[in-house]
Amino acid sequence: MVREGWLLFVEFNFIHDIGMTVWRVMGGFILAAVIAVPLGIVMGAHKGVEAFLEPFVSFCRYLPASAFIPLLILWAGIGELQKILVIFIGSVFQIILMVAVTVGAARRDLVEAAYTLGASPRGIVRRVLIPGAAPEIAETLRLVLGWAWTYVIVAELIGSSSGIGHMITDSQALLNTGQIIFGIIVIGLIGLISDFAFKAFNRRLFTWSSL
């Protein structure tokens, strides 16, 4: 298997595949985070917004992202957009709900203290709810990134011309189980590295929460 792996890198430009997969995950995940985090904060901070959006978001959370693949292929083709959309759909609703729950569970006594110090409701969201929830939001993003990895591979197994998932499908056609296993291990390793990096980044950004 190691020999197969070595061949992959040297003869088949596996680095390119890894790069494609990583770029797709990052693209879909960052897009989802940028939309979902503010939406989740607004939902967590304002009961009215939460009541309005929650049924919709909860329902969408249960739709399997993988099931969207055939639909997205028909709508968006088999290019990069389709794969990024798969990851986006799989991540965005999870992030919205988890962020909303985190913000909604903010310590009430801190909110009251801020009011007695003269904070306005907008000030409370900006200077109490968000900073207080920030470490947990960062942990939520770290978790969802882990799930995003699984969606990208599935998207690449079907209708892709590059990426680790594509390599796995190719290897299957050639009955090259060594390469398949190697590919799976590479996915695991990249996920692990991104997880460590995220954790270290969170720890540095929020030293106060791990005191």
Add this chain to the structure above:
Amino acid sequence: MIKLAIQGVSRVFIGAKGAKTEALTPIDFNVRENDFVTILGPSGCGKSTLLRIVAGLDQPTTGNILLDGNPVEGPGAERGMVFQSYTLFPWLTVEQNICFGMRECGTPERVQKERAAYFIAKVGLRGFEQHYPKQLSGGMQQRTAIARALANDPKILLMDEPFGALDNQTRVLMQELLLGIWESAQKTVLFVTHDIDEAIFMANRVVVFTARPGRIKTELNVDLPHPRHYTIKTSPEFMALKARLTEEIRAESMAAVEH
């Protein structure tokens, strides 16, 4: 000069299935400028409820609150509050916590730092400006909370059993610290406690509440001189007041337990 007027304030809580709990019967009393009023009462008598209503964190069922003649609608910086559970913002340092209220009103940063330094020195926390709350002891956290409320220059300071979670020695030192600040800054303070010694030592007026539903049982003036030394706690005048209040409180505590 009346600073705070509490007029006919009552509070009824409606629980699940419409069950009504009367926490406060209509309360009337006034706090004058520069008073240090302690509210003494057994558990569950509604004293914290009253304080929260004055702070604007709760709405009275009947009655109103007037601060300097103006009705109180919701929470605000002119009624600073110190809670029993410290409530410091864990993501801010001591200095940043103290500057919180000033930042909200847009005070210039240089002025913020000066005022923060002044109050940090007042509560004896010089050298800890850049510490986070988790790195401080309970007494230090409460000192920061007091400095934070005072730095906002409130018209009245509301304190809800602020020293309740501290050990005895620290509590005594904090009482002296707070009293020293009150004597020099001439603030108006409304202080809730269940500790008789604390109520007499700190106050120039003690208000005793009955058990639930709370109403005012007695009001006492404490005419002991200022500045107050801790040795005053064993003086005859202090002991006489303590004996009187112990009797009043005991009856109410037993009634509270029997409910």
